[in-house]
Amino acid sequence: MSAKKPTLFMVTDIETTLKKRIAFDIAWHTIDRSGRVYDKGSYVIREAFQHDVPFFAKKLGHYFDDAFNHLITPASIFEVRDLYNTSISKFQKAGHRVIGCAYNAAFDFKYMPETLQTLSGDSSMRWLDKPLELMDIWDYWGQSVPLHYQANVTASGKFYSTSAESAYRFEFMQEDFVERHMAWHDCEIEAAILLKALARKKALPVVKSPRDFAGGIYRLINNRIGVMGKELIAA
Numbered sequence: 001m002s003a004k005k006p007t008l009f010m011v012t013d014i015e016t017t018l019k020k021r022i023a024f025d026i027a028w029h030t031i032d033r034s035g036r037v038y039d040k041g042s043y044v045i046r047e048a049f050q051h052d053v054p055f056f057a058k059k060l061g062h063y064f065d066d067a068f069n070h071l072i073t074p075a076s077i078f079e080v081r082d083l084y085n086t087s088i089s090k091f092q093k094a095g096h097r098v099i100g101c102a103y104n105a106a107f108d109f110k111y112m113p114e115t116l117q118t119l120s121g122d123s124s125m126r127w128l129d130k131p132l133e134l135m136d137i138w139d140y141w142g143q144s145v146p147l148h149y150q151a152n153v154t155a156s157g158k159f160y161s162t163s164a165e166s167a168y169r170f171e172f173m174q175e176d177f178v179e180r181h182m183a184w185h186d187c188e189i190e191a192a193i194l195l196k197a198l199a200r201k202k203a204l205p206v207v208k209s210p211r212d213f214a215g216g217i218y219r220l221i222n223n224r225i226g227v228m229g230k231e232l233i234a235a
Contacts, residue, residue, distance in 0.1 A: 025054075
């Protein structure tokens, strides 16, 4: 009898445009629990800029550098969709359980299909060829983050930041770390955060649809670590 194949986590990240929230930068790293990388993809969507400009417009020049250095590949939204689904199908057929995940996954798995619909002009199009288990790394990490967690205080003064940048700073003791907000790079840090959470061996909060992701994660985390209603000190 053949050995059971490891579960694979397709860590996904997107960057969107300023007004229309079109995903112009899509990347993924598919890893197992030990951090072994099975697949990677990193693409800038050519036709996205016909509709809107990036949210982080000042970073646009970096895409030329990253494309030149083969960190990102120009492609159409249809090509990227096909590559994404082909990757999932390949590993499922090989006997792996595949879980699509992202940090604040409700955002990524909302705007990938909406981008496809906008750029294709077809509101019936779907990002995934077939149903896929999904998981929010933010939620999963928050369920096991050490209770002594501290980070920068949010603008309201009531919560510690629980962004991917803040989580990475805490977990890897890098107080000056700055998230690039480029999808291939953010996949790397989100995968690293996921591995920290996996090592704590909590049950996976897997859902069947983006509609089922938990809301108010930042509140849940701050409540869990016992800082709600207290005077906070920035890390």
